[in-house]
Amino acid sequence: MDRLLTLKVHRFDPHRELTRWTETFQIQPWGRMNLLEALLRIQEEIDGSLSFRYSCRGAVCGSCAMRVNGQVVLACRTPVKNLLGKTTLVEPLPNFPVIRDLIVDMSAFFNHYREIEPSLQGRPLEPLSENRMGEEERKEIDPYINCILCGICYGVCPAFERDVQFLGPAMLAKAYRFLADSRDERFQEILEAVDSQKGLWGCNTVFQCVRICPKEVPPTLGIVKMRRKLLRHRLASLIRRLPSFIFPLL
Ligand code: FES
Known part of the structure; x- marks a missing residue:
């Protein structure tokens, strides 16, 4: 059970009656998985509507910034190995209006x-x-x-x-x-x-x-x-x- 990654993700959809909520996802990570890869796995296998930005996957484009347990980080540079066995809160980059889930208006x-x-x-x-x-x-x-x-x-x-x-x-x-x-x-x-x-x-x-x-x-x-x-x-x-x-x- 300790090997599971549990992400409590901020969701936002301006077209729903309840526009803002959090949703918890659990996945089995692989050895050197990073947070961006975890979000991509969730998007591919659990919920295709989960929205976030990324491009290079290698800390070059700067598009995957988000807040993780209160710390602002690049998702593609955040290994999940230290997040296992507990619930990790994933939120959009603060101080910008949210457009959808983890995507902000820059x-x-x-x-x-x-x-x-x-x-x-x-x-x-x-x-x-x-x-x-x-x-x-x-x-x-x-x-x-x-x-x-x-x-x-x-x-x-x-x-x-x-x-x-x-x-x-x-x-x-x-x-x-x-x-x-x-x-x-x-x-x-x-x-x-x-x-x-x-x-x-x-x-x-x-x-x-x-x-x-x-x-x-x-x-x-x-x-x-x-x-x-x-x-x-x-x-x-x-x-x-x-x-x-x-x-x-x-
Ligand atoms: S995906 Fe480009 S910096 Fe993270």
Whole structure:
């Protein structure tokens, strides 16, 4: 009996009289089964209407984020071996409206993604020339490049829970990735885009997103670094505007 996997799954169907309920499924798992595979088995063998998102099955596409016993995880990266012999609660990714069962509406997330304009915008290059970056600079942006847009950080972010207008951890991390890239010409533009309560200043710096990220992206660090850059930038422009008799050398 201990080898059975028992999943208590959140169900939601807006077309039923009782729209929200939980349903318990039991299956016999195989040795290295993960939660996504368990859900697929249930869908194939027990209830074909069970709905959830997935694509790559290998922690790359970011589409299988959900909450398991209160922890937000990627289902395809969650082995079931530690869940055997007890009931495991499986719920949708928090802080997003539910569309069906474990599927949430990520519109707010991807609207913020578009706001950030997440593509390199640099100078046009001469033919056969290169726009190189230094090793140190590459090391600085590397952790931020790893984001797979799973939205897990939004599921644990108190600022996004309060206000969906908050740009959120993944998008602020993305903004820092381009701000720290010397090939991108939008330094000032990016700083101005995130200089608001719905941007840098809305973050509670509780580091929940850093703790939970399955790809070890550190959004809060990027936010803190951008805050420092912004303050330095403001101070520099203030000093530049001071009358020259105060700072004759400027
Ligand atoms: S299915 Fe792609 S990240 Fe899990």
